[in-house]
Amino acid sequence: MTTEVTLDDTQQHDLKITANSKAGLGPMFIDISSKSAWVGEVAVNKGKDAHAFLFNLEKNPPELVSTVTLPYGNATPKTPTTAAPWIDDLLLHQKVLWMSDNEHGVLYRYDATTLNANAAATIYYESDKNPSIGKIEFGALAFQPGGAGTGPKDLLWVLDMNLPYLWAFDATQDKVMKHTYQVQLSGMGNSIQSLAYHAKTQTLWMVVQKSADGEFQLGALRATDPLPGVKYFSLDGAQSLAIHDDLLYVAGSAGQIWQIKIDSMPTKMPDPMVTLPRGAENVVGLTVDNSGYVWASNMDGKGRVYGIMPPKAGEAAGKIEVSYGLLDATAPVYPTALAWWSDDSLFVTDEAENGRLIRINPLPKVPPIDPAGRASYTLEVTPDKSDDPVIPGATFEATKGITFRAKSTKTGNPAIDALVTLSVISVDNGVKASLTEGSERSDVITASAGLVVKDFVSASDSGNGKINLVATGRGNPPPATYTGEVSVAVTDIKFVPNTSRSTPQKEVFDIPNASFAVELTPASSPKRITVTLEGPDSQNGAGNNAHFGDASSTSTEVNSKEKIDSIKAGNMAGDVIVKAEVGGVGGKSTSMTWHVVPVPTQLDVLPNNGSVHKTDWQEQFQDQPYTLKGYKIWKDPSSGAVGVPGWPLRLELDTINVLEFTPGGRILDVKTFDNGEYTLTVSNDDSSQVKFHDVGTVSITAKWNDKLDGSGAWIDGGVTKIKIGN
Structure with a gap:
């Protein structure tokens, strides 16, 4: 042109x-x-x-x-x-x-x-x-x-x-x-x-x-x-x-x-x-x-x-x-x-x-050079790279365009008109794109508006990778380079492992093999994935929400199969939405819910109801839950006590002559329900967790572990005495 x-x-x-x-x-x-x-x-x-x-x-x-x-x-x-x-x-x-x-x-x-x-x-x-x-x-x-x-x-x-x-x-x-x-x-x-x-x-x-x-x-x-x-x-x-x-x-x-x-x-x-x-x-x-x-x-x-x-x-x-x-x-x-x-x-x-x-003089549209033939101007481009890859056949920066500008090296660096050559140069093998005229054209940057390019298009048969649009000119100034990235459309996105996790307040979510990532299909996609955390505090109270690592960031970017930074719970108990998303044309997203559980502070045990007849011993357990509680906000009694779900409890009998746990005998290890309670199943059939042997007095000590995975010490929560007579 x-x-x-x-x-x-x-x-x-x-x-x-x-x-x-x-x-x-x-x-x-x-x-x-x-x-x-x-x-x-x-x-x-x-x-x-x-x-x-x-x-x-x-x-x-x-x-x-x-x-x-x-x-x-x-x-x-x-x-x-x-x-x-x-x-x-x-x-x-x-x-x-x-x-x-x-x-x-x-x-x-x-x-x-x-x-x-x-x-x-x-x-x-x-x-x-x-x-x-x-x-x-x-x-x-x-x-x-x-x-x-x-x-x-x-x-x-x-x-x-x-x-x-x-x-x-x-x-x-x-x-x-x-x-x-x-x-x-x-x-x-x-x-x-x-x-x-x-x-x-x-x-x-x-x-x-x-x-x-x-x-x-x-x-x-x-x-x-x-x-x-x-x-x-x-x-x-x-x-x-x-x-x-x-x-x-x-x-x-x-x-x-x-x-x-x-x-x-x-x-x-x-x-x-x-x-x-x-x-x-x-x-x-x-x-x-x-x-x-x-x-x-x-x-x-x-x-x-x-x-x-x-x-x-x-x-x-x-x-x-x-x-x-x-x-x-x-x-x-x-x-x-x-x-x-x-x-x-x-x-x-x-x-x-x-x-x-x-x-x-001046030479209209032609950018200036000094007596030695060197450029007396500079070139720049905004943006200088694509925020997100495009699929084959799509236009880079289709909405806002790629803007090239030229500035004189004279005092004040005023914007100038400048004829430049735009060239499409592949960075990675198999990546293809072009301008309307092909791989190269001459065009004019104007002092007032620059040069806005909206016809830099990836080829329909392009592979994945990067490709440059480069502006050069008379006198060989440092080129202005826009780097675009092409990715075939993402057909699937998933977390690996794709299972919900729980952790106590202020602790890091445990990940098996310490590996947590997002995988895209196709696996070769170069698209960057944005992973965000939402909650549990919808009001975004300082320190209450989950975040990545030791920082306060609730968003990070990764590549497919790249390990995600550790996720740490905040002060507040509740649900955390973990979301992964690839944007742009052909984008995909997925999410799952993780849980921040309260750190236990108390365990409500069964009441001491005095003596019961051996024919009524089951009434001692029916509709009588153990309730493990912690504060809604870590170490903040004013936030209120709430149930601690999925937490390990241990029930211990002082003797098995009167009652016995099935299975377990003297000790029964269980986990609290989603509401923080645990109720024993007592019946006359094989589903019963408690078996009656003989009349007598028995004590049941309830404990909670100081670790969610049960690997820590057991903390006494209270004792219930039961006397069963004829």
């Missing part, structure tokens, strides 16, 4: 050149050291002077510092009918400005050590008026410093735009009469940017005509002494060149832009990294800023400049992120040369009769 911007007068700043009202501007060379730019004049009327202009780039708009006039050649003296010099290319090396003329085959030199408001260049080399090989038309230039492997002389290389030759001249001289090298090519040169020198490999790259049908191809020459032959690569439509580090960028006549690695001689040509839209076929201007971002202009009369994010490492395709429509001074606009300046401006020359140098 390309963001289109029509520049306004706060973004596009024009400097009109008035030396020749009908002329345009073509080649441009930015000199970083002097913070200036040289620009060449083209399409000058016959009999008029052509000029090179020097601009101070620290001024906005750029300030004209010097105008250098190109003299007519000796073979083509200035007359009203003589075609003016046409500056096809220019470059500056060690304060010497070199210029090529494709009209008369002349090379110019200007010593820029001392600058004057008006100055004149000198003729460095002038070709024969009628050479035997044909008319020479000097075009693109490249400078090669002398050194090991290349010989001691600095060389000025020139590509001919009419004849199949590449020329080299001794650049240590103020004037020469003959070339140093004449390299035969398969065809003539192409455009003002069709020759580039890669110092690391000492290689000249060029675009030359392939055949008479007008097709062009890419050529490479190792510029060493002696010179080898030119190696050609099929790259139909190749036109303009730009080098950044070890990458060669080639723009084509059908809108193609290629990226070629040239740290060693390539073996084959890649596919275009991008192709500009129809109407942008004639790509002449091409430059790369210090962040590696590529800029291109099309000379189609519509005046557009394109910003291109090159491919990531290991990828082949880049992205056309932004397109700028230039303001028209007159109706057509022919953007020709492009150059990036370290204050993050883009300079464009206009070859139409507008005769202007265009400065684009």
